[in-house]
Amino acid sequence: MSTDLNLMMFAQDPLVQTGVLASIGALLTHVALRNRPTHRFAGQLFFFTALTVLLFYHGVVPYEAGTSNSSVPQRVFAGLARMIWWTNGALSLVGFVRAFLTFERRTREGRLLQDLIIGMIYVGTALSIAANVFNFPVGTLIATSGVFAIIVGLAMQSTLSNVFSGIALNISRPYAIGDWISLGDGIEGQVLETNWRATHLLSDTNDLIILPNSSLAKATLTNLSGPDRSHGVTLTVRISPNVSPGAVSSVMRDVLLSCTSILPNPPPTTHIQSLDADAIEVKLSFHVAKLSAVGTTKDEVFDLVYRHVKSSGMRFASPSASMQPILNNTESSASTASTPLRLLNAISLFSSLTEDEKEALAATMSRRTFRKGDVVVEQGTVMAALVIVRTGVLAVTSRTEEEEIETGRLAPGDFFGEGGLLTGAGTAGTVRALTFVVVYEIALENLAPLIHDRPGIAEELGAALLHRKQSIDPPTK
Known part of the structure; x- marks a missing residue:
């Protein structure tokens, strides 16, 4: 009987009830609901309300300083209860900030704003506990802390400069994670991470560059990835x-x-x-x-x-x-050669031929011209000649049941028709002139003996045929 009475008295003890309620709330909100911000805030708010009701039931006003005429156990209980209440209140506010406070749906700025507000909540909670639990003269502390703040500010000038520069950079967003940026002093790299103190860049030589935010805020910065991912290029060519x-x-x-x-x-x-x-x-x-x-x-x-x-x-x-x-x-000495011979000399496909073989092959080549928009060969046509582009630009398009897509372009020195020579298959696409075009053709009967005697030519033609087929049929996953 006495044991039951002791257990009942223990269960009715205000300090025990407060501790049990706070422990259950902490376990539920910080363990079971840690990855669910909205539910976590609801749980914190519920337990904070229940804790407030419990303290008022026991005659403890958590936001008022305790009286000195109460007994020591009562003062200890009241002090611990007030500390728990203020801590739970701060956690409830933090839960609200984490769950609902955003900054125009931008993650990085929202996280920065959340951190700033949460820091202010914790500072305010600490001052409130000092004033309402320990009767500490917070007003005097705030009034005399100016000198201390000046001393700390001078000692941490560099660190604070980096922190405030980081805040400015995170809010203004001159770059984003993954952007390539270039600084006025020649430093260039991809942004990997930006935090309160520094920004981490990965250079094109795979080196990690760590820049203090204060230096980055003062530098002339060029975002090479903005306003979109495309990048402009300029080249200069000198012609006689x-x-x-x-x-x-x-x-x-x-x-x-x-x-x-x-x-x-x-x-x-x-x-x-x-x-x-x-x-x-x-x-x-x-x-x-x-x-x-x-x-x-x-x-x-x-x-x-x-x-x-x-x-x-x-x-x-x-x-x-x-x-x-x-x-x-x-x-001028090189220009004495005929145009077909110069064309053969410029193509690696015929580099294994002797000069006599090139001259003999050049004599069999025939010249053809096409105006802009002309169709040189239709898709599926079986060609009996290898066609080499002399001047101009041609487009290769492949037609399917759904659409017609461009699969490549041909410039001087390119060739087509290798499918008909090697396998007797029709062309994989339609070849159309985009400008005025001059081509030279080598008939199958003139090229076949060379292919037979020079396996390297057949291999290069086969590689070109495979590359053209892959450009039309992308590899399956």
Whole structure:
């Protein structure tokens, strides 16, 4: 009987009830509902309300300082109860901030604002406990803390500068995670992380760069990924002034038209930069889908510039005027060869042939021209000749039951018709002229003996056929 009475008295003890209620609330909200912010806030609010009712039931006003005429156990209980109440109130407010406070649906700014408000809640709770539980003169503390704040501020000037710069950068959002940025001092990299103190960049050499936020806030910053992921590229080409600037611009437009890696919008452009006795300088401007594609696209454009310039009979300008006579003499001696022979010499497919074999093959080649918009060959046509592009640009389109899609473009030095030569299959797509086009054809009966004697030619033709098929039929997952 006495044991039951002791248990009943223990259960009715205000300190025990308060502790049990606070423990149950902490376990439920911080363990069971830790990954569900809305339900967690509802649970915290429920237990905070229940705790408030329990304290008032026992005659404890949590937001008022305790009296000194009560007994020591009563003062200890009241102090602990008030501390628990204020702590639960702060946790309820934090739960509300975590669950409902957003900043225009932007995660990074919302998290920053949440952290700032939660910090203010905790500071206010600590001051309230000091004032209402320990009767500490908070007003005097706040009044005298100015000197201490000045001392701490001077000692942590660099750290605070980074923190406030981080706040400004997170709110203004001059860049986002994943963007490529470039600074005025030559530092360039992809943003991996930004926090209160520093921003982490990954350079193109796979090195980690850590920049203090204060330095980043002062620097001249260029976001290479903004306002979208596309990136502009400019190249300058110098051509010998043996042709008109209009002809140079026309050839450079064909270069940009030939490149499949260039975005159609905004449209690529060419402009004559300068003209003198040594060179015609022309600037090529275009956009690529993303910054990482700049290198491969520039390689493709440079290759197309070389092929188009050579096929049009133009010459690249030398860096020095004194070298011009030597280059002219060299090129004039090379220009004595016939056009078909020069075309064969420029294609790696026939690099294994001897000069006599090339001359014999060049004599059998026939020339054909097409105007812009002409269909050179229809899809499915079985070709009995290998066609080599001399000048101009052609588009290859593949027609299906649903749509017609462009699968590639052909520039000077490219060839097609290898499917009919190797397998007797029809062409995989329709070839159409995008500009005025000149091509040379090599009939099957003239090329077959060389394919038989030079297996390398057949292998290269097979590789070209496979590449063209893969561009039409993407690999399945």
